Amino acid sequence: xxxxxxxxxxxxxxxxxxxxxxxxxxxxxxxxxxxxxxxxxxxxxxxxxxxxxxxxxxxxxxxxxxxxxxxxxxxxxxxxxxxxxxxxxxxxxxxxxxxxxxxxxxxxxxxxxxxxxxxxxxxxxxxxxxxxxxxxxxxxxxxxxxxxxxxxxxxxxxxxxxxxxxxxxxxxxxxxxxxxxxxxxxxxxxxxxxxxxxxxxxxxxxxxxxxxxxxxxxxxxxxxxxxxxxxxxxxxxxxxxxxxxxxxxxxxxxxxxxxxxxxxx
Amino acid sequence: xxxxxxxxxxxxxxxxxxxxxxxxxxxxxxxxxxxxxxxxxxxxxxxxxxxxxxxxxxxxxxxxxxxxxxxxxxxxxxxxxxxxxxxxxxxxxxxxxxxxxxxxxxxxxxxxxxxxxxxxxxxxxxxxxxxxxxxxxxxxxxxxxxxxxxxxxxxxxxxxxxxxxxxxxxxxxxxxxxxxxxxxxxxxxxxxxxxxxxxxxxxxxxxxxxxxxxxxxxxxxxxxxxxxxxxxxxxxxxxxxxxxxxxxxxxxxxxxxxxxxxxxxxxxxxxxxxxxxxxxxxxxxxxxxxxxxxxxxxxxxxxxxxxxxxxxxxxxxxxxxxxxxxxxxxxxxxxxxxxxxxxxxxxxxxxxxxxxxxxxxxxxxxxxxxxxxxxxxxxxxxxxxxxxxxxxxxxxxxxxxxxxxxxxxxxxxxxxx
Ligand SMILES: Cc1ncc(COP(=O)(O)O)c(C=O)c1O
Numbered sequence: 001x002x003x004x005x006x007x008x009x010x011x012x013x014x015x016x017x018x019x020x021x022x023x024x025x026x027x028x029x030x031x032x033x034x035x036x037x038x039x040x041x042x043x044x045x046x047x048x049x050x051x052x053x054x055x056x057x058x059x060x061x062x063x064x065x066x067x068x069x070x071x072x073x074x075x076x077x078x079x080x081x082x083x084x085x086x087x088x089x090x091x092x093x094x095x096x097x098x099x100x101x102x103x104x105x106x107x108x109x110x111x112x113x114x115x116x117x118x119x120x121x122x123x124x125x126x127x128x129x130x131x132x133x134x135x136x137x138x139x140x141x142x143x144x145x146x147x148x149x150x151x152x153x154x155x156x157x158x159x160x161x162x163x164x165x166x167x168x169x170x171x172x173x174x175x176x177x178x179x180x181x182x183x184x185x186x187x188x189x190x191x192x193x194x195x196x197x198x199x200x201x202x203x204x205x206x207x208x209x210x211x212x213x214x215x216x217x218x219x220x221x222x223x224x225x226x227x228x229x230x231x232x233x234x235x236x237x238x239x240x241x242x243x244x245x246x247x248x249x250x251x252x253x254x255x256x257x258x259x260x261x262x263x264x265x
Numbered sequence: 266x267x268x269x270x271x272x273x274x275x276x277x278x279x280x281x282x283x284x285x286x287x288x289x290x291x292x293x294x295x296x297x298x299x300x301x302x303x304x305x306x307x308x309x310x311x312x313x314x315x316x317x318x319x320x321x322x323x324x325x326x327x328x329x330x331x332x333x334x335x336x337x338x339x340x341x342x343x344x345x346x347x348x349x350x351x352x353x354x355x356x357x358x359x360x361x362x363x364x365x366x367x368x369x370x371x372x373x374x375x376x377x378x379x380x381x382x383x384x385x386x387x388x389x390x391x392x393x394x395x396x397x398x399x400x401x402x403x404x405x406x407x408x409x410x411x412x413x414x415x416x417x418x419x420x421x422x423x424x425x426x427x428x429x430x431x432x433x434x435x436x437x438x439x440x441x442x443x444x445x446x447x448x449x450x451x452x453x454x455x456x457x458x459x460x461x462x463x464x465x466x467x468x469x470x471x472x473x474x475x476x477x478x479x480x481x482x483x484x485x486x487x488x489x490x491x492x493x494x495x496x497x498x499x500x501x502x503x504x505x506x507x508x509x510x511x512x513x514x515x516x517x518x519x520x521x522x523x524x525x526x527x528x529x530x531x532x533x534x535x536x537x538x539x540x541x542x543x544x545x546x547x548x549x550x551x552x553x554x555x556x557x558x559x560x561x562x563x564x565x566x567x568x569x570x571x572x573x574x575x576x577x578x579x580x581x582x583x584x585x586x587x588x589x590x591x592x593x594x595x596x597x598x599x600x601x602x603x604x605x606x607x608x609x610x611x612x613x614x615x616x617x618x619x620x621x622x623x624x625x626x627x628x629x630x631x632x633x634x635x636x637x638x639x640x641x642x643x644x645x646x647x648x649x650x651x652x653x654x655x656x657x658x659x660x661x662x663x664x665x666x667x668x669x670x671x672x673x674x675x676x677x678x679x680x681x682x
Contacts, residue, residue, distance in 0.1 A: 101289055154293075
């Protein structure tokens with residue numbers, strides 16, 4: 001069983017894609033970031049990626065790093081992340097943690113899985129963990145019935161698509177462009193090609209697409225060929241522009257726009 | 266712990282040195298790493314590649330580098346015989362050129378036209394810019410904004426050589442952030458770009474490849490010491506930043522169980538102050554920059570900023586093979602403070618007429634201690650990984666040599682030798 005697969009199946013039954021919003025915990029501070037997540041849920045986000053701040057976010061662009069640096073300096077850690085997970089759950093959406101590997105390894109892989117399950121989290125997305133290195137994580141997520149989301153990229157071979165899908169539970173994350181996170185003007189062709197390759201090789205798994213979506217039109221475009229539209233930097237931008245209650249509210253407004261986008265036919 | 270002379274079989278086929286190493290990277294880079302691994306394996310089996318690389322190392326870089334008896338310096342090392350492997354005499358002034366020429370040739374075999382690199386002290390950036398000019402590749406070097414200030418001379422050198430130098434202003438604005446920025450560039454441009462990593466760290470196969478390109482240091486030195494002294498050295502000493510010069514000189518001595526391998530880490534103000542870069546002495550295992558290894562981290566797994574007077578050692582991580590050599594007990598790692606390193610720097614200048622890199626001065630300081638511990642019968646081989654021209658300004662400030670202030674600051678005024 002998989003909480004993420006269930007919520008994605010429900011969206012599909014409604015003939016739409018799910019909206020997945022990312023926000024790191026702790027920017028501008030822990031309560032405001034949690035308020036923003038709750039506003040995103042109210043705006044229509046189905047799944048919230050609760051981001052763990054990390055000092056060396058090698059896969060992220062300038063917007064996310066700008067938000068995460070102060071959170072790292074303020075000492076935001078997994079205890080705060082679990083609080084955000086519980087708050088998202090209480091608000092009625094599905095929380096999934098997004099984290100680089102070292103903070104989880106340092107906390108203890110088994111302990112993290114147990115505490116995440118206790119907080120009501122569905123699982124975790126691990127952008128710098130490939131299945132070959134994930135033995136401990138796979139075991140811990142099996143014990144606690146958690147989802148584990150690995151990434152695929154346009155450069156992934158067919159063999160890697162198959163092995164990564166086999167290791168994943170919930171969905172696979174298709175990184176739609178070669179590059180780091182950030183808002184982009186156009187949805188890349190590479191995304192459609194990658195998703196159709198995954199569908200052909202592994203029709204059973206849900207595929208969500210991320211990197212670069214910032215508005216309802218792009219969300220509609222990506223929704224047309226994916227099970228879930230992942231939006232990160234655009235939400236972070238709301239709080240960077242206005243690091244306060246107004247920014248949290250703006251994240252909610254953006255979620256409502258994007259939620260309309262993923263429902264367009 | 267046990268000594269394992271069969272360390273020669275590491276890494277395993279998936280890039281692990283015991284629990285260390287591996288690949289902790291975004292999926293988008295896996296194909297590129299696989300491609301590098303395949304091409305590197307082919308190149309290693311290709312006599313034409315070996316011939317071209319040794320031709321460049323000989324005719325362009327100036328190998329083999331000499332072995333110098335540091336006779337007057339040795340008097341300060343308990344009378345032990347200190348031998349210097351002179352990587353400072355290589356073209357561009359450090360060991361870095363060995364790895365750079367190897368990887369630049371590999372870039373051509375990969376059919377890529379652009380190389381990117383990170384640099385701390387600027388030595389790796391200069392070496393990379395040099396190889397790019399030589400082989401007609403375009404070159405971008407990422408350097409922490411803090412380091413572009415500390416190492417202004419090397420910034421100018423890279424620009425003269427035709428490279429773009431990008432100052433990095435994210436995070437701590439030093440080497441670790443330059444590496445993050447270079448990885449970002451690589452993910453976005455991997456089709457035409459090779460990331461020419463400057464030390465024996467990072468995801469598999471980088472630690473293996475960088476070691477293999479630097480092994481020449483230890484191979485030459487082992488033969489030179491045997492010929493000069495008639496036996497193997499008691500100790501091989503090298504400074505450890507990411508670990509490339511150290512693994513290069515250590516590697517061929519690993520099966521020689523009687524030879525102690527000692528890595529000297531930058532202890533900055535002292536490991537106990539928290540302001541240091543002594544990753545193995547003061548850190549713990551974790552994941553940074555694509556591999557599992559020792560690193561400086563806090564209780565949340567966030568990387569702690571390192572501190573060292575030496576830009577080239579100012580890095581909170583270390584290559585995975587050193588972590589493994591440490592845990593197995595085959596190598597020892599010791600901390601050397603800024604003050605110890607600068608005293609050894611000054612001593613080598615005055616006793617041997619060699620201005621060493623501040624990085625290498627950490628190894629020299631280690632040799633002074635080891636010599637006193639082992640006594641006059643000992644033979645200590647030191648990797649003099651680079652020359653100190655780039656450090657003249659730092660040293661002038663440190664010793665107060667600027668503005669005619671020579672009296673008060675003369676570091677070895679009372680030198681008995
Ligand atoms: C002369 C010299 N030695 C040593 C180092 C440290 O690097 P590594 O530990 O990879 O040899 C540097 C790095 O810039 C250097 O310039």
